[in-house]
Amino acid sequence: MTMQNTDREVLKSVIKEMLAEDSTIVKDAIREIIAEKQSLQDAQKQREDELRAMMNKHFDEFDDVFKALA
Numbered sequence: 001m002t003m004q005n006t007d008r009e010v011l012k013s014v015i016k017e018m019l020a021e022d023s024t025i026v027k028d029a030i031r032e033i034i035a036e037k038q039s040l041q042d043a044q045k046q047r048e049d050e051l052r053a054m055m056n057k058h059f060d061e062f063d064d065v066f067k068a069l070a
Contacts, residue, residue: 018025059066
């Protein structure tokens with residue numbers, strides 16, 4: 001996504017006006033971003049754990065085959 005310089009300037013001025021009116025907006029936005037990122041990390045960790053468990057299950061099921069092939 002690209003923004004023209006005029007768009008950036010307008011956006012900056014709007015943000016500055018919002019911050020002048022209510023400085024807690026930044027804190028709320030940062031908290032929201034952190035919470036969203038943490039949620040994504042938790043979901044990814046859960047998927048990795050499920051995949052790892054599935055792999056371990058399959059390796060345990062075929063342990064005798066692997067030993068016979070070795």
